Amino acid sequence: MKLDARLTEKVVFFLLLLATLVIVVPVFLIAGLIVKNGFAALSWEFLTQSPRLGMRAGGIFPAIVGTMYLVFGTAVFALPAGIFAAVYLCEYAKESRLTRIIDVAIVNLAGVPSVVYGLFGLGLFVVFLKFGTSILSGSLTLAIMSLPVIVTASREALNSVPQSFREVSLALGATRWQTISRVVLPNALPGIITGAILAISRAAGETAPILFTVAAFYLPRLPQTLFDQCMALPYHLYVISTQVPNLKPHIQYGTTLVLILMILIMNLTAVFIRAHFRKKKQW
Amino acid sequence: MSPADSVDQPIIRVEDFDLFYGGFQALLKVNMSIRPRQVTAIIGPSGCGKSTLLRSINRMNDLAGEVTTRGQIIIDKQPIYGKGINMVDLRKRVGMVFQRPNPFPLSIFENVAFGPRLHLGLSKTALREVVEKSLTGVGLWEEMKDRLYAPALSLTGEEQQRLCIARLIAVSPEVLLMDEPCSALDPIATDHIEELIRELKSQYTIVIVTHNMAQAARVSDETAYFYLGELIEMGQTEKIFTRPQKRATEDYITGRFG
Numbered sequence: 001m002k003l004d005a006r007l008t009e010k011v012v013f014f015l016l017l018l019a020t021l022v023i024v025v026p027v028f029l030i031a032g033l034i035v036k037n038g039f040a041a042l043s044w045e046f047l048t049q050s051p052r053l054g055m056r057a058g059g060i061f062p063a064i065v066g067t068m069y070l071v072f073g074t075a076v077f078a079l080p081a082g083i084f085a086a087v088y089l090c091e092y093a094k095e096s097r098l099t100r101i102i103d104v105a106i107v108n109l110a111g112v113p114s115v116v117y118g119l120f121g122l123g124l125f126v127v128f129l130k131f132g133t134s135i136l137s138g139s140l141t142l143a144i145m146s147l148p149v150i151v152t153a154s155r156e157a158l159n160s161v162p163q164s165f166r167e168v169s170l171a172l173g174a175t176r177w178q179t180i181s182r183v184v185l186p187n188a189l190p191g192i193i194t195g196a197i198l199a200i201s202r203a204a205g206e207t208a209p210i211l212f213t214v215a216a217f218y219l220p221r222l223p224q225t226l227f228d229q230c231m232a233l234p235y236h237l238y239v240i241s242t243q244v245p246n247l248k249p250h251i252q253y254g255t256t257l258v259l260i261l262m263i264l265i266m267n268l269t270a271v272f273i274r275a276h277f278r279k280k281k282q283w
Numbered sequence: 284m285s286p287a288d289s290v291d292q293p294i295i296r297v298e299d300f301d302l303f304y305g306g307f308q309a310l311l312k313v314n315m316s317i318r319p320r321q322v323t324a325i326i327g328p329s330g331c332g333k334s335t336l337l338r339s340i341n342r343m344n345d346l347a348g349e350v351t352t353r354g355q356i357i358i359d360k361q362p363i364y365g366k367g368i369n370m371v372d373l374r375k376r377v378g379m380v381f382q383r384p385n386p387f388p389l390s391i392f393e394n395v396a397f398g399p400r401l402h403l404g405l406s407k408t409a410l411r412e413v414v415e416k417s418l419t420g421v422g423l424w425e426e427m428k429d430r431l432y433a434p435a436l437s438l439t440g441e442e443q444q445r446l447c448i449a450r451l452i453a454v455s456p457e458v459l460l461m462d463e464p465c466s467a468l469d470p471i472a473t474d475h476i477e478e479l480i481r482e483l484k485s486q487y488t489i490v491i492v493t494h495n496m497a498q499a500a501r502v503s504d505e506t507a508y509f510y511l512g513e514l515i516e517m518g519q520t521e522k523i524f525t526r527p528q529k530r531a532t533e534d535y536i537t538g539r540f541g
Binding site: 094162167168169170173 | 341343346348371372374375378379381383385387388397398401402447450451454
């Protein structure tokens with residue numbers, strides 16, 4: 001039997017549309033549900049006060065602050081390491097067996113489950129290096145988790161800088177490093193920053209890596225040093241969803257909304273940076 | 284040495300120079316001398332090794348991965364292949380203009396200032412003077428002096444190529460290597476750049492690779508014809524184009540081949 005071509009066209013189109021809806025609908029449902037139920041919980045008190053009555057009342061201020069510390073700490077450790085590694089791989093390392101092994105390692109690191117990073121952080125930073133459960137251990141763990149993405153994004157950004165820029169610079173008597181620092185990095189920076197923000201915003205929402213390395217169930221006061229524990233939004237959400245009976249659900253929704261908004265702001269910053277520089281870029 | 288001698292003394296000597304890309308030999312026992320303050324054109328069909336030779340003179344070929352060389356190139360009595368050669372010094376002395384105008388995505392001023400900033404550590408006023416002098420040298424100063432901070436990429440192709448030459452002479456090289464500097468330009472712009480090349484030869488030794496034989500005839504004092512990695516013939520441009528000694532050269536320049 002020969003199928004009518006126009007009918008096939010319609011069926012195929014419908015299936016493609018369906019697949020797209022399957023992806024988009026849950027996203028809108030999740031976002032809608034969280035905003036609808038969480039918005040009511042948002043208040044100045046909720047954002048600026050500590051939890052009270054065994055988390056059943058009060059705010060989530062310490063968890064917001066903790067997540068900000070962790071985001072900052074992750075950036076401090078992951079950015080230089082990731083960018084320098086990418087520069088080394090793109091600009092210095094010759095194609096060899098070693099670089100191919102490194103490539104494979106980076107791709108595989110990106111696929112390691114986050115709980116494994118958590119256990120690794122526990123073993124290395126908390127126990128072996130004796131940093132204890134602390135902001136330092138947590139930031140380092142999240143940084144290691146973010147590295148593969150940062151390295152990959154940075155390499156793409158570096159590779160997109162035209163080869164001719166490097167040639168001219170070298171032909172003018174610049175050294176390798178002068179070429180990298182004055183020509184290549186400034187032109188790759190927007191791409192690098194965009195990728196880094198996306199990687200770190202993902203880290204901000206992770207629970208498993210901070211579970212054993214930094215997160216506290218409840219702290220009466222804010223952390224004072226790098227070696228203190230802190231609360232964090234994803235873990236706080238886990239705690240109030242599983243460990244606290246008789247909780248009013250709007251607190252959970254409110255916490256979720258705050259976490260998602262923080263990540264959204266970071267991602268929008270990345271989108272904005274990319275759009276801004278794409279407009280300026282002329283090559 | 285009096286100026287009269289120095290015209291006869293070659294500034295660049297290529298001696299038994301072989302170059303291999305991996306297993307492929309791109310240059311075969313090249314021997315040639317390039318005189319100072321003249322324009323030397325290198326012509327030949329695609330893949331004949333003319334760009335490879337040019338890029339051997341400032342060792343840009345070193346960037347291309349698996350490149351091995353034999354023989355020597357001597358610039359002003361200093362061999363440039365061998366241990367302990369300072370690449371930065373070499374490339375300061377031997378500058379290069381590329382096929383496509385390739386200014387950095389910076390302002391006009393910053394483009395010209397790029398080299399001096401690397402090498403000279405000048406004060407602000409001194410840097411401005413170098414930029415002015417370099418732009419004047421390529422005939423851009425009058426037009427550009429009021430918009431030095433405009434993006435270089437907003438210029439026309441010809442202006443961009445002039446700017447690239449200004450960026451180069453700002454580091455005061457002795458030799459300018461030009462790799463088909465007009466191939467991305469229209470005929471009128473080409474005319475202007477050729478005019479500039481003729482002006483620049485009073486101060487610089489210029490080696491130009493070109494596909495365009497008419498261009499070689501117009502701008503150069505000496506011409507070298509390459510074929511399959513070998514130097515077939517070299518001599519005064521007028522002679523090469525009117526009475527070539529070798530049959531192969533004649534076939535090429537009369538268009539029977541190539």
